[in-house]
Amino acid sequence: MSTVIDLQNVSVVRNGRAILDSVSFQADSSQRWVILGPNGAGKTTMLRVCAAQIQPSSGSADVLGQRLGEVNIFELRTRIGFASSALANQIPNSETVLNAVMTASYGVTGRWKEEYDSVDERRAMRVLGEWDLSDFAERPFGTLSDGERKRVQIARSIMTDPELLLLDEPVASLDPGAREQTISLLSGYATSSYAPAMAMVTHHLEEIPAGFTHALLVQDGKILARGEIGSTITSESISETFRYPLKVSYEAGRFSVRAA
Numbered sequence: 001m002s003t004v005i006d007l008q009n010v011s012v013v014r015n016g017r018a019i020l021d022s023v024s025f026q027a028d029s030s031q032r033w034v035i036l037g038p039n040g041a042g043k044t045t046m047l048r049v050c051a052a053q054i055q056p057s058s059g060s061a062d063v064l065g066q067r068l069g070e071v072n073i074f075e076l077r078t079r080i081g082f083a084s085s086a087l088a089n090q091i092p093n094s095e096t097v098l099n100a101v102m103t104a105s106y107g108v109t110g111r112w113k114e115e116y117d118s119v120d121e122r123r124a125m126r127v128l129g130e131w132d133l134s135d136f137a138e139r140p141f142g143t144l145s146d147g148e149r150k151r152v153q154i155a156r157s158i159m160t161d162p163e164l165l166l167l168d169e170p171v172a173s174l175d176p177g178a179r180e181q182t183i184s185l186l187s188g189y190a191t192s193s194y195a196p197a198m199a200m201v202t203h204h205l206e207e208i209p210a211g212f213t214h215a216l217l218v219q220d221g222k223i224l225a226r227g228e229i230g231s232t233i234t235s236e237s238i239s240e241t242f243r244y245p246l247k248v249s250y251e252a253g254r255f256s257v258r259a260a
């Protein structure tokens, strides 16, 4: 067990406002975190710090034992799997799905002059197979549906066999079948002792894969609650987080929520 994320008093300031406000947070390699909070709470911002995509305005962020601002972030990024719509938007529409996944080996989104070896290509094909995307390998990324793009994002995020896997709303815009299939695959990762540490952002309690161990509740750039998932996600804490009276249910490893 080792510490994979260690944020100490991290603030991210934009336009004079702390969109992440002195957040301290630690995660270790055996934990799988879900990050919940309303629109604009700072979830994506926090995940982007953990993914070494942005640096704190103040405070310190250590990811996989490396201090952001003091290390080569391109090298560090290849050890982190990160799936987000914003990152997917950087993938050129003309790029093939195979390249969209394979370029993760170099922490870049467009194929340019990198030399890939056949090991990279075999691994990319294996990952595409695992995510039911083999038939899409030669399709331009720009021609995919939203749901297909989502699955490519996740495939890309695990391409490098990362030590830390960060997923920003990985099943948003998937149809119910594709959503459950994806949640079930993520649940398989969550419960495997070989899988990397994971943190997943979502708004929907129904999307939390069984096997996730911890929850972090975020509001207005601050942490409201954190801890072991069963004791952190309660009707009270979720009502406070989303500022609405909500009732949480739990059955067979999965959460659901409705108005209280």
Ligand SMILES: Nc1ncnc2c1ncn2[C@@H]1O[C@H](COP(=O)(O)OP(=O)(O)OP(=O)(O)O)[C@@H](O)[C@H]1O
Pocket: 014, 015, 019, 037, 038, 039, 040, 041, 042, 043, 044, 045, 046
């Ligand atoms: N570059 C920026 N400049 C100004 N404000 C920003 C910038 N990036 C993010 N913000 C603001 O910071 C706040 C937090 O944004 P963030 O994307 O982290 O929220 P979120 O919790 O992921 O929300 P959502 O659930 O809607 O995705 C938002 O109010 C957003 O408008």
Ligand SMILES: [Mg+2]
Pocket: 043, 044, 045
């Ligand atoms: Mg977000």
